[in-house]
Each structure stands twice: as C-alpha cells, then as structure tokens.
Amino acid sequence: MTTRIASGATATGTIHYRLDSITGPIVASVPVSNTGGWQSWQSRVTNLSGSATGVHQLYLTFTGSGGDFTNINWFQFARGTGLPNGYSVTQAEASSSQSGTQTEATSDTGGGLNVGWIAPGDWLAYNGIDFGTPTAVSITTRIASGATASGTIQVRLDSTTGPIIASIPISNTGGWQSWQSQVTNLSASATGVHQVVLTFTGTGGDFVNINWFQFAR
Numbered sequence: 001m002t003t004r005i006a007s008g009a010t011a012t013g014t015i016h017y018r019l020d021s022i023t024g025p026i027v028a029s030v031p032v033s034n035t036g037g038w039q040s041w042q043s044r045v046t047n048l049s050g051s052a053t054g055v056h057q058l059y060l061t062f063t064g065s066g067g068d069f070t071n072i073n074w075f076q077f078a079r080g081t082g083l084p085n086g087y088s089v090t091q092a093e094a095s096s097s098q099s100g101t102q103t104e105a106t107s108d109t110g111g112g113l114n115v116g117w118i119a120p121g122d123w124l125a126y127n128g129i130d131f132g133t134p135t136a137v138s139i140t141t142r143i144a145s146g147a148t149a150s151g152t153i154q155v156r157l158d159s160t161t162g163p164i165i166a167s168i169p170i171s172n173t174g175g176w177q178s179w180q181s182q183v184t185n186l187s188a189s190a191t192g193v194h195q196v197v198l199t200f201t202g203t204g205g206d207f208v209n210i211n212w213f214q215f216a217r
C-alpha cells in the first residue's frame with residue numbers, strides 16, 4: 001500500500017492500519033520520520049503484514065514518543081499478485097531492524113526513500129518474507145553507487161550469520177542516485193517464511209544505496 005505523508009517533526013512515529021477497531025489487527029505499519037517539512041510530501045510504499053479481504057472499517061492509529069509527527073494526504077491499497085510476499089517489491093527502508101544505515105529521499109522512479117550510508121559490517125533485516133514453494137531462484141536489487149570502493153551485498157536467511165542465498169557484487173553505477181536493477185541468481189534454495197538479512201562486505205567505506213529488492217521464481 002502507499003501512504004502520502006509529510007513531516008516537519010523532530011519526533012518519529014508509526015502509522016498503523018487496523019481493521020474494524022482501534023485495537024483491531026494491524027495490516028500495515030508505516031514508520032514516519034522527518035521528510036523536510038510539513039508540506040514536503042513523500043509516497044511511502046509498505047507491504048501489508050496481514051491479509052485484507054472483503055469490507056472493513058479501516059482505522060489509522062498512531063504511536064510514537066513525541067508530539068505531532070505526520071501529515072497525511074491520502075492512502076491507497078494495491079492488490080497482491082497471489083504469490084507469497086517475497087515475490088512483491090520489498091522497500092529497503094521497510095527494514096524490521098538494521099545497523100549502521102540511514103534513509104534518504106530517493107530520486108529513483110516512484111520516489112519514496114532509499115537506504116544509504118551502507119558500509120561493510122552494516123546490516124538490514126526484514127521479518128516475515130514468504131517464499132512459499134517452490135523455491136525462489138533469483139533476486140532483483142535496485143541499487144546505486146557513487147563509491148570508489150566496491151563491495152558485496154550478501155543475502156542471508158534468519159540472522160546476520162545465517163546461510164547466504166545470494167551474493168551481489170557492487171561497483172560504481174555513476175552516482176549515488178544513478179539507479180540500476182541488478183538480477184542475481186540464488187546460490188541456495190529459499191522456501192517458506194524467513195527473516196531476510198542483507199549483510200555487507202568490502203574493503204572501503206559506504207559503497208551502495210538500495211531502494212528495493214524483489215525475489216522471483
């Protein structure tokens with residue numbers, strides 16, 4: 001789903017989309033941080049964390065540690081492909097947890113955010129990625145790099161030291177907002193539901209920006 005938001009807040013918070021009541025099941029969670037101003041609008045794309053079918057009353061609830069933290073202009077749901085969520089686009093900035101990275105507005109097609117400031121030793125984790133069966137066979141990563149250093153994105157299952165299912169070599173793409181879609185075959189099978197963890201190796205500093213990734217069969 002897509003949420004059109006703006007924020008001039010120093011505080012951060014999360015928008016929860018719920019079904020049928022203010023304590024109903026959460027179908028999507030959208031983290032919000034400062035977009036550069038209360039009228040600096042960005043479209044945030046978020047995968048649903050639960051299914052939503054039929055007719056419901058929809059509630060937006062808000063959590064955070066400060067005061068006012070977001071303006072909302074509109075939201076829109078998109079229909080799933082019928083495939084498990086691993087075969088939909090996962091936005092890089094929608095990580096469940098991370099170490100060492102930051103987000104920024106992206107100039108890539110579709111707008112929103114990309115993850116940057118990614119250096120060797122950093123990691124990004126995504127909970128609840130479902131590959132179903134049969135196995136995924138490839139991953140497309142949307143990447144940009146203005147680095148002189150090169151490095152590798154390692155795609156792992158379930159932990160920062162979990163089995164590697166793909167290794168994606170990264171070199172300079174012509175700039176930190178010069179986006180390319182890189183398709184990499186998996187080196188091991190991936191079925192069922194996992195936490196997907198991206199780890200980063202290399203010999204220099206920051207070497208890649210990531211906008212999104214998507215698995216394919």
Ligand code: CA
Pocket residue numbers: 091092093106112113114115210211212
């Ligand atoms: Ca993104």
